[in-house]
Amino acid sequence: MLQNSEKVDKAFEYVENRFGVEKEDIEGLGFREVSGDVWVSSSEESGLEAETYGIRAIRFMDIGLKPTTYFLQLLGEKIKHNDVRVDEKEFKTLLQGDMIERKMDEKGYVAIVYDGRVFGCGFYMDELVSSRVPEGRAKELLNTL
Amino acid sequence: MEKYKPIIDDWKAFKEERDNHPFNIARRNDLKASDNFKEKINESFDVVERASWNEKIFRLKETETPGKTSLHWRGEYYVQEESAALPVEVLDPQPGEKVLDMCAAPGGKATQIADKMNNKGLVVANDDSAQRMKSLHANVYRTGAACVTATNYDGRQIPEDIKYDRILVDAPCSGEGDRFYRNFKPASEDEIEGLSKLQKQLASKATDLLKEDGVLVYSTCTITPEENEEVVKHLLEEGLELEKIEPGFEHSKGVQNFDGKNYGEEMNKAVRVYPHHINSGVIFVAKFRKSR
Numbered sequence: 001m002l003q004n005s006e007k008v009d010k011a012f013e014y015v016e017n018r019f020g021v022e023k024e025d026i027e028g029l030g031f032r033e034v035s036g037d038v039w040v041s042s043s044e045e046s047g048l049e050a051e052t053y054g055i056r057a058i059r060f061m062d063i064g065l066k067p068t069t070y071f072l073q074l075l076g077e078k079i080k081h082n083d084v085r086v087d088e089k090e091f092k093t094l095l096q097g098d099m100i101e102r103k104m105d106e107k108g109y110v111a112i113v114y115d116g117r118v119f120g121c122g123f124y125m126d127e128l129v130s131s132r133v134p135e136g137r138a139k140e141l142l143n144t145l
Numbered sequence: 146m147e148k149y150k151p152i153i154d155d156w157k158a159f160k161e162e163r164d165n166h167p168f169n170i171a172r173r174n175d176l177k178a179s180d181n182f183k184e185k186i187n188e189s190f191d192v193v194e195r196a197s198w199n200e201k202i203f204r205l206k207e208t209e210t211p212g213k214t215s216l217h218w219r220g221e222y223y224v225q226e227e228s229a230a231l232p233v234e235v236l237d238p239q240p241g242e243k244v245l246d247m248c249a250a251p252g253g254k255a256t257q258i259a260d261k262m263n264n265k266g267l268v269v270a271n272d273d274s275a276q277r278m279k280s281l282h283a284n285v286y287r288t289g290a291a292c293v294t295a296t297n298y299d300g301r302q303i304p305e306d307i308k309y310d311r312i313l314v315d316a317p318c319s320g321e322g323d324r325f326y327r328n329f330k331p332a333s334e335d336e337i338e339g340l341s342k343l344q345k346q347l348a349s350k351a352t353d354l355l356k357e358d359g360v361l362v363y364s365t366c367t368i369t370p371e372e373n374e375e376v377v378k379h380l381l382e383e384g385l386e387l388e389k390i391e392p393g394f395e396h397s398k399g400v401q402n403f404d405g406k407n408y409g410e411e412m413n414k415a416v417r418v419y420p421h422h423i424n425s426g427v428i429f430v431a432k433f434r435k436s437r
Contacts, residue, residue, distance in 0.1 A: 027265075028240070028263070028264060028265035028266075028292075029264060029265075029291055029292065040291045041291055041292070041294065042266065042267040042268070042291070042292040042293070042294060044243060044266065044267035045267075046267060046269050046294045046296070046307065047304070047306040047307050048269060048294065048296050048298075048303070048304060048306070049296065050294045050295060050296050051278060051282070051295045051296065051297050052282055052285070052294070052295045053294050054285075054290075054291040054292065054293065054294070055285065055286055055289065055290075055291045070286045070287075070289065073177065073219060073220065073289060074176070074177070074289040074291065076177075076179075114215075115215075116179060116181070117179055117219060119215075119219060137218075140218060141215060141218045143213070144213055144214050144215045144217075144218055145215060
């Protein structure tokens, strides 16, 4: 880990509890707090004034922590729980902004898995799953299916 | 382009290639690609051919929309010309190293470096164009190249607080590789002269930023020796050692003489790739080591 901060610790705790991904599963990468969020980045310091350090991983919002679509894709097969496997019809439904039915244990963010691949972030609540892939990118993805 | 006739190995083949646009390739990105990538890319395109020199390169011969797949959206591959994958292969970055890509946008080579390092170590991807930084960021995010730190310095002004194991100077150039297809005309002498000066300044700065025994790769996508061999000669004068490149596919060697200028025998260690070699864009690559 590159940086010790309360937020980095919270991010690790969240990823482990929610998705079953442990620190050793992300070997070689560092985590740092940037503009209030936690980014996954190089474990080495450049000493340079940078525009970005790797990829935004966990957003800290008023309502809690949220993983980014890019970070969930990077975790990929390391995700052990709270992944929602969907067929093509369900995937398109999600990307169009609609919801699909599921029964899961606990409300919260999920990894949407289609065709054996993690595509992005979703949200589960009240037996419904919705997509949290940003609208523009969801549209781009939909056009490829 | 006629002025380059003396340095093109097969002028007829070179000239005929101008109507035959290079095909795109999908460079597999193992930071994201799933185990069944090969099967999926074959399902996505009608004609897919593997390059013999690089197992990550899949030639997409008959498509005009190589990026319109869910695999691309997810960052499992990067679309580029085949020859553009050579500089990073020559650079040969290793996990755990500190690597600088001095002129990195839009990020094809920086993300290739991160892939080869398996996201372990540090890749500084720098570009002086604020506008082009946007495409760099987008490609870093999409390909999962988390070890990339993106900076926006004039390459000549990069602070020397840390030294790098390897540096890629894929220099801004007159782009005669593109001109080859666009109008088959060379760049103007004024433009070439200005760029050659800039390229030497960038290359000198890279030398200062390089660790002892470190590797520097210089590349452009242009034909004129003033932006290629002349910069190599400049770096040799600065004390770097030129190392021989064996790309593993048809190519030409660096030019020893052109237009009354003598660059020296050692230029045969550098590589020139022309469109007729592998149906790909023009590229020049030279590899150096900084002696202890």
